[in-house]
Amino acid sequence: MLLRCEAVGKRYGRGRWILRDVDLSLAPGDVLAVLGANGSGKSTLLRILAGVARPTTGRRTGPVTARGAAVGYVPDRFTAPDRLTAVSLLTHLGRIRGLTTTTARDRAGRLLDRRALAGGPDAELRTLSKGNARKVALAQALLVPPDLLVLDEPWSGLDAAAHTALAGILAEVAAAGGAVVFTDHREALARTHATAVHTVAGGRVGRRAGPVAAAGDLSALVVLTRPGGADPAGVRDFPGVPDLPDLPDLPGVPDLPGVLGLPGVLAAERRGAELHLRVDPSRTDAVLLAVLRDHWSVRAVTRPESEAAVASRPVAAPRPSAEPTPRSTAR
DSSP: OOEEEEEEEEESTTSOEEEEEEEEEEOTTOEEEEEEOTTSSHHHHHHHHHTSSOOSEEEEESGGGSTTOOEEEEOSSOOOOTTSBHHHHHHHHHHHTTOOHHHHHHHHHHHHHHHTOTTOTTOBGGGOOHHHHHHHHHHHHTSSOOSEEEESSTTTTOOHHHHHHHHHHHHHHHHTTOEEEEEOSOHHHHHHHOSEEEEEETTEEEEEOSOGGGGGGGSEEEEEEOGGGSOOTTOOOOTTOOOGGGSOOOTTOOOOHHHHTSTTEEEEEEETTEEEEEEOGGGHHHHHHHHHHTTOEEEEEEOGGGTTOSSOOBSSOOOOOSSOOOOOOOO
16 A cells, blocks of 8 residues: 555644545556535645645655655645746756756656647746646656655646646556546546546545436437548547547447647547547537637537437438338337
8 A cells, every 4th residue: 555544634724624634545557536516625635645735644655655655745836936947947946856957958858849848848837828737747757766646637728749648647657556546627637547536525535436428318419420420631530539430340449639738528439430428518509619720520409408318419401301200019
């Protein structure tokens, strides 16, 4: 066991309890997603797990709490002297963590190259967008291979390519025997990348069970196909989505981070040559506009009120046939 929280509670001064009686464990290879509303205590829990904040009650124990254990932490807001360049900041932080200047600069350069930082390693922090600043924040957490990687809203502001790269980093840390904890407000995305999902509500932390599809009762279903079964010239595919016609049927595999990055998309699933999207009903029109602009064909849309139906409602109603359609007698 890398880390264990036992009866952990947290409050500031004599204020209300932010967290109460938290019990959770992290083992090598675990990737834990934490969900909760704004102000629920998610960030406080992450600070305790990272060792940045002390619990008011209970204890945080395990090998990862020992001196010399490597903990990588990316807060929701990453601040640094804005006149420094990205590589200068990372080199300085690497030296603080015991690396030589040469090693720190080399690792910083490789991490920033992998993140495809806009402006390159010598870009000043003050010139970076929120997404690119997040790339620098993630790079500093990886300068020393972490035993525990703690990420607060890590996908916020990232482009599709960085979105996919981040998913790979989580998998790499877990495969190397580390543990990962991250927060996100999208349950479908959390379940895609996590081995377990916990929720924070009313100061209590509980494990969430059940498939993502269970949330589909309140979502719209959008079914897409590739135009003509292939990419016509100039057609841009969603970043991170493989060529669908060449894939076997993979129902239940929502590992499509590029599509999940579209505002309003809750989950995505490949079904042969079709792409099925679960969409927030209030954002259905915006999602349809986005996919049509990218030259996808919309095969069907099922609104929440007809989710119980087996067949999706077609986008365009078919013309009435000249002959009546025979009724099936099969039962």
